[in-house]
Amino acid sequence: MTGGFVSLVGAGPGDPQLLTLAAHDRLQRAELVLYDALVSIDVLALVPRAQRFYVGKRAGRASMSQDTINRLLVRAARRGRRVVRLKAGDPFVFGRGGEEALALDAAGVPFEVVPGVTAAIAAPALAGIPVTHRGAASAFVTVSGHDARAWAPVLEALPPHSATVVVMMGLRSRHDIASRLLASGWDIATPAAVLVAASTPGAQTWMGSLGDLAGRGLSADAEGEAYGDGAGTIVIGEVVRVGQQLARTLASLPREIGREPDHTDGEMTAAHAAAGRELAR
């Protein structure tokens, strides 16, 4: 080993202002950054000199295998490079950060974990929804909506209204999840929210009821392809009422987080294309 090191870094939900100071520091010093699909272009813009490789996965599309990513991390560190493995949100929340930490450990590669601001909490928070709130919820449960075998046993074991339910990777299965909660005894009027691309200039918030979510009651926009594929977090529970109460005030205040970046999209598209050419070499 010749000084190589891997930092498993959380990039937060999108806006670079939500990076931790530690994450910013590692990006400044990195020689190689391996990043995922949901890492925002504005966060990548903060990488001054490192090679950037896209190793992300998107639902339903071919992607680099986890084994290949693990091997890339180990190989780069063994070549003495300072590597940042950059993941959206927190690396240990549905981010496979644990698998990568175990692979690095097994290979004897020194590494660290730099926690990030998870979208599970930040996406609701930015819409004024606290995941816990005195009198409304004293617990929250976060599930992946990707596979019913993962979320169904958890949600079916949850007594109705006993906790806020946060669903990640669940936009496509929102109807099934909501229907299952209703079948378990949740009230059809339970407030629910869908938060898409939180903390980015394209952020969208929908608030309605569990009944709307179970039916086809979302707006045309909410049913669009972008919602189907985009990064969205669902929140179900009484806490959504807090967001409903705060919505007008939040909308009237100047927005600092998620404002348009200074660079143009064209510049960043060019930067991404350059990163892709590096990867292909």
Ligand SMILES: C[S@@+](CC[C@H](N)C(=O)[O-])C[C@H]1O[C@@H](n2cnc3c(N)ncnc32)[C@H](O)[C@@H]1O
């Ligand atoms: C593979 S999981 C990664 C979660 C990430 N490690 C975290 O802690 O936020 C991807 C899911 O995170 C959620 N997500 C990530 N960024 C988001 C954002 N800016 N707004 C809303 N949800 C987001 C969505 O549910 C998305 O499907």
